Amino acid sequence: MSSHREAPEISKDPVADSTDVYAFVSPDRPDTVTLIANYIPLQEPAGGPNFYEFGDDVLYEIHVDNSGDGVPDISYQFRFVTRLTTPSSFLYNTGPIGSLSDPNWNSKQFYSVTRVDHAGPHPLGQNLACPPCNVGVLSTPDYEARLGSPAVHSLSDGIKVFAGQRAEEFYVDLGSIFDLGNLRPLQQANVYGKAAGLKSAPGVDATNRLNVHSIAIQVPISQLTAKGRPTIGVWTSASRQRVRVADDDGSNISSGPFSQVSRLGNPLFNEVIVPLGKKDYWNKQQPAHDKQFATYVAHPELAQLLPVLYPGAFPHLAALDKAGTARADLEAILLTGIPSGLIKGFTNYTGAVQADMLRLNTSIPPTPASSKTYSILGLIAGDAAGFPNGRRVTDDVVTIELRAIAGVVYPLIDPGYKVDAVVPDVTDGLTNTSVTNQSLTTFPYLGVPYDGYDNPS
């Protein structure tokens, strides 16, 4: 998946497991950027009685690098606290929850937001209410109007924040992809699919009707960029204190400095690029040190697997692999940004430092969804406002990255390279329309979370 359960250790700690990061110029407030970090993957909407919550003992951060060194110049820190209304009850709610302060809601969560920059920490908000999980039509009626929307908080200086449950907007055919790299639309050409007699079929969205927990912040562009540098690098991290002691009363004692346990910039980086034996280590590192992983970008395992899994379909990619050619195209997309001169009128290059960050050129205006140039395939389809220029909620990052690894942009590096004929058909067969609860047109953009009553499994 994008980064759901992508490494052995973090897969056992879902509260701190980042799943997706989005960064885009806000379509309805184009003088702002929206940054979103999702956590707690694959939430079954009916997962009670202890419904999903952020970790009170986790430090969540969204980082912005505006100087190109892979080190944050600005970090937004989020800390959570859970308060029980009726500790003597086992119930999440003792009646319908009609508002964020409803006493029927037993387990409420609140958070603080702090901006940390070169001048130090700047508290932006305290005791901000999260919405409850969307339990069901009886417990959380009229969810968005009564609970979701009121949980959007306007802070000073034009900043908005939201933290709480949302619909999973990332779409991917996990069931097929993790079954020996099968892509249902092309499974008749997959070496194993062909042997099994499979025919081409539409994709199946494995993450549909599941929820995540989202941290979203909308900030004026002027508060994020450095003078003359419109491109920012964005990533999220989660950290835990280094020591945890389980006490006899059932509580845990945490102590020591915070130590990073999860991070995420570009979708699928740790998942698909970094080898299994290094994934936990990668999660502990800062982007500034990503040069040590550059060889996995330059020679990605998946690029070598595609010609094996789909015999005869990728002859030019196979030749590129065989020659041992470093994939400068992927290095640019994932590690430095795309320099000017490769794509007319576009760059999101941040400098020579190789760092996995989602790079957003904030000077590029959002493409209206109604525009002919709007495409969920983003930059490779000519829509410069989409991935890998930042990432919008609707972008088809699975298809974009599959095609990129398959060589669709390599001609930018070597104009003599011929892209394999199959590449425009490479996809897991899904689009954003595969998602039942569609994204919103306003902050926090992610759709209304699925309720447990109507989505019990």
Added chain:
Amino acid sequence: MDSPEGRSDAEREAQRLSRRSVLRGAAGAGAAGIAASALAFTSAPAFAAATRPARPAGGETKDAEATGQIIVHVRDVSTGEIDVFRGTSQTRVHDRELAARLTRASR
């Protein structure tokens, strides 16, 4: 912005005070010749946590600073390498005698 260790001046001051407290505590326990050093944590968050929420009422997580507790990790008995955790600080001390005494106490 942050130092190579990823720490602010205030945190370094807290670290220094914490180290002094450990030294004082160790001296009170009869330890002599103790050596302490601040650590550089490559895995620390880029900015250390700037704020902390109020503790949850009836919550399940406490932090050691709020409870006044200190957690000690004897990393290597032979060299006397000990990590002392308090609040959000970690201090490394080298004290073979203290490490040996803790080892004896744990048996």
